[in-house]
Amino acid sequence: xxxxxxxxxxxxAALELGDDEFNDALAYNQHPSWDSSAHMILVAxxxxxxxxxxxxxxIIDMSSVAKAKEILAKYELKF
Amino acid sequence: MIEGFGFLLREVKSTDLEQLRVWRNRDDxxxxxxxxxxxxxxxxxxxxxxxxEAKDQLNLVISYQGNAIGAAxxxxxxxxxxxxxxxxxxxxxxxxxxxSMLAFAPAILLNDLAFERFNARGLxxxxxxxxxxxxxxxxxxxxxxxxxxxxxxxxxxTKDAHERASAGMRKILxxxxx
Numbered sequence: 001x002x003x004x005x006x007x008x009x010x011x012x013a014a015l016e017l018g019d020d021e022f023n024d025a026l027a028y029n030q031h032p033s034w035d036s037s038a039h040m041i042l043v044a045x046x047x048x049x050x051x052x053x054x055x056x057x058x059i060i061d062m063s064s065v066a067k068a069k070e071i072l073a074k075y076e077l078k079f
Numbered sequence: 080m081i082e083g084f085g086f087l088l089r090e091v092k093s094t095d096l097e098q099l100r101v102w103r104n105r106d107d108x109x110x111x112x113x114x115x116x117x118x119x120x121x122x123x124x125x126x127x128x129x130x131x132e133a134k135d136q137l138n139l140v141i142s143y144q145g146n147a148i149g150a151a152x153x154x155x156x157x158x159x160x161x162x163x164x165x166x167x168x169x170x171x172x173x174x175x176x177x178x179s180m181l182a183f184a185p186a187i188l189l190n191d192l193a194f195e196r197f198n199a200r201g202l203x204x205x206x207x208x209x210x211x212x213x214x215x216x217x218x219x220x221x222x223x224x225x226x227x228x229x230x231x232x233x234x235x236x237t238k239d240a241h242e243r244a245s246a247g248m249r250k251i252l253x254x255x256x257x
Contacts (some may be wrong), residue, residue, distance in 0.1 A: 029178060037215040039180040044247055056254045061178070 005021045007072070011065065024066040048070035050077055051059050080139060081192045084184035085255035086159030087142040088151055088192065091130070095140050096123050099150050109168075111210050134159040137192075141169065141185045146172035151189045153197065165199040178212075184252050186220055187245045194238045202236040220244055 008022045015033040028034050052075045062068050069079045081088050100123045109115050130138050141149040151169035167189050171177045193199040206213045221244030222234040
């Protein structure tokens with residue numbers, strides 16, 4: 001599975017998205033499903049999928065799919 | 080009273096009253112409460128006087144990094160909080176943290192307090208059926224739905240479910256323990 005597929009899978013699981021809803025513009029508190037609970041699940045999913053431990057600032061700053069890719073790049077993950 | 084994850088739950092002081100009243104009267108908070116009245120200064124003072132002696136409830140201020148950001152409470156229909164079924168409640172008033180994932184921290188601390196300090200038999204919550212975010216939030220905390228009608232959902236949390244559900248979240252939230 002590629003990194004982008006893992007990322008998509010994590011978002012779909014955490015936010016209970018349809019396949020066509022995953023895109024770079026998807027943002028925290030703009031999509032009705034991306035609330036505090038979904039964000040908690042998303043962090044757990046990403047850490048499990050990519051075997052990483054996110055910093056506190058990165059957890060809070062992860063406010064869109066595009067931003068998630070940018071943050072995950074700091075953990076040597078390429079998309 | 081109890082602290083962790085960068086948060087402190089402490090007793091309410093008289094100097095907190097006006098801030099709590101302002102938050103409590105905001106529509107986005109008040110309209111999710113069982114008691115949806117707008118609270119006057121006099122009502123707030125009367126409430127504060129009452130809770131000084133009350134044994135059937137504990138009212139706390141949620142503080143994050145030294146600043147008050149919300150309120151929490153534990154209540155029972157019995158005479159005192161020890162070894163009883165308890166009803167926890169809390170809200171985040173501070174805009175920067177409202178809707179944040181960090182809201183799970185004071186919720187877990189409050190549940191820890193209920194189960195560890197007061198040896199609660201179970202925790203019960205009444206959530207408006209339209210408050211989907213709170214229902215989802217409570218389910219992630221381990222609450223199970225017991226009953227629902229057209230307006231309210233009754234939920235219960237056991238100590239075992241609390242420990243299971245909070246374990247993964249603690250691993251994440253502990254990063255704020257500095």
